[in-house]
Amino acid sequence: MDTLRALSAFVHSVELGSLSGAARALDTTQPTISKLVAGLERSLGVRLLRRAATGLSLTEEGQRFHERARRVLEDYGDAVADAREQVQQPQGLLRVSAPVTMGQRHLNAMAVEFLRLYPDIELELVLDDRFVDPREERIDVSLRVGGALPPDLVAKHLGSWPRVLVASPDYIAARGKPRNPKDLLSHDYIRYAAGDDGVLLEGPEGAVTVPVRSRLRVNNAVAMLDSVLGGAGISLQPTWMVAGHLADGSLVRVLARHTGPAQEVHLLYAPRRHQPLRVRVLVDFLAERVAQLPGALRKPTQLSGKRR
Template structure:
């Protein structure tokens, strides 16, 4: 029996939920996968999978064996990568996830640049504002903007970007410029739909919360920024989002001595002893490029 092939058939069947899914992933047939898994069960002397009309499920022995089998395959892949690194360029498929706005504003251009540097790599960029579990969804590298960090992943800190209040020049010309936080109560304040009514600011006199109420709320950060650019009101935006717009005068800073809660940016990836070369070059590339985004409040921490 080809033990390595049998382990691949078993692990893919579990993680893809069917023998047919494993067959597609391994570029073979369902009967072949079934024979490989059955042979593995015979060699171990235990049943690993229950096969029913509803699908596959792991036996108690299968549950214990699955995680170790997956790690064995990862270790084998790492060993092969290590041997080949000296004679090959980084190659293969990478899957990366990131928030929608960061992807649209910055990562899409970075991805195109990265592919130009590494012609043997394929890159799939998954833009989604929900939490994407890298282990469950086969994501190699995940860029996280704010939020809790999973304890079972490596989190590489890239930098800290404060939030600042901004508005368009036309809005300020028409409505005037706030001079103190409480002046925001007389203005149109735009916010993300999931946010709180009040806005928390840190200033020279310490923190202050202004109980602003928003007539317009939207659940997409790009749409929110477009509304600010169109003169609809004042909004709190991360500096990685608006630094270039402030520099070219399309937006102006409001209450320049006050900032909102900062955003921490991290790269997340699995804690494997030997990451494939393609993953390592992507992590290093993104760490360098993202840390250079404008508006960071302090240097990148390794």
Template sequence: MDTLRALSAFVHSVELGSLSGAARALDTTQPTVSKLVAGLERSLGVRLLRRAATGLSLTEEGQRFHERARRMLEDYGDAVADARAQVQQPRGLLRLSAPVTLGQRHLNAMAIEFLRLYPDIELELALDDRFVDPREERIDVSLRVGGALPPDLVARHLGSWPRVLVASPAYVAARGKPRTPNDLLAHDYLRYAAGDDGVLLTGPDGAVAVPVRSRYRVNNAVALLDSVLAGAGVSLQPTWMVADLLAQGKLVRVLARHTGPAQELHLLYAPRRQLPLRVQVLVDFLAQRVAALPGAAKATRR
């Protein structure tokens, strides 16, 4: 039995959800894929897949075997690339995950630049605000904004971006600027829907908690920023989000001596003895470009 071919047939069947899908991906026939998977099961002495009219499902043994089989194929692919001297020219498919707003505001342009630099690489950019585990979802690199860091992943720290209070010039002209944190109580304060009422600020006299309530809350950061630009109120925004708008005069900063909790940005990827060159160049590219986003505090390594 061709073990590598059988492993590939099994992994493709699982991840594409059918033997026919695996056959198309591998440019072979469904009976061939079925024979390869059956031969693999015989050699292992366990059943890996349940076959039914509704589709395929993994047995308990199959679930445990699938992740290791996938990693074996990845390692083999990396070894083949090295043997063929492809290490000098990165190539292949990369999957990158990032929060929606960061992707829309900055990362999409970075992705286009990256593809121009590396013409033999294909890139899938998945924008999602939930935490994405690179190993479980076949993501090569995940860009994380805040949140706890998984201990079993490599986390490359890119920098810190403070949050600042901003409003539109039209709002300030109509309502005036707050002079002290407690003045926010008399203003329309806009916030992200997942947060709590109130805002924590740090200024010349230390930390202060202001019990502002928000009449308008939205669960999308782009919509929240659009509301601020439209003059709906004051909001606390990370500097990577608003530095260019402040420079253009489309927003103004209020309570300029006060900032909110900083946002930390990290790149996450699975630990490996040696990163494939295509992953390494993406990590290095993003580390340089993201760290240069406007408004960053001095970057540190973690």
């Protein structure tokens, strides 16, 4: 029996939740995966997986074996990577996930630049506003804008970007400029469809929450920004998204002494003693480029490690 191949079939089946998922990931057939896992079980003398119409589940023995099997495969991959990196340039496929707006506005251009620097690397960008689990969806690096950090992933902090209130010059000319947070009550405020009714601001007088009126609610950041540019109202936007519009005058700051909660940006990836060279160069590249996005509060910190 090809032990490494059988271990790979087992680990992929567990992490992808099905034999068919493992077959697709390993570019083989479901019967082949089934035979490999069955052969592994015979060689160990224990049952690792329960197979049912509703899916796969681990036996008690399988639960203990899975983590060790995954580490064996990672160690083997690390050894192969170490040997190859002595004579090779970074190469292979990288899958990168990011929120849609960050991807459209900045990450796509960074990806084009990265591919010019490393001609033997292929990139697949997965742009999605939901949380993408790197382990389950075979993602090498995730760019996370805000939100909770998973405890089992390495998080590299890239910086903090404040949110600022903005509006179009035409809107301000027609409706006037708010002088204090309470003035927002008489203005049209554009917010996320799933967001809170109130806007939290930090200013000279401390923190204040204003129960703004939102006639327009949007579930997409690009559409929301387009609405603000079109004069539909005032919105709280991260500086990395609106710095260019503020510079060219297509947007103006509202309540310039007040800011909303800052957006924290991290790179997430699975903890491994030895990351493939292609992953390491991508992490270094994105850490440098993302930190240069306009409006950052401070420079990025060092590698933060797993959060617990």
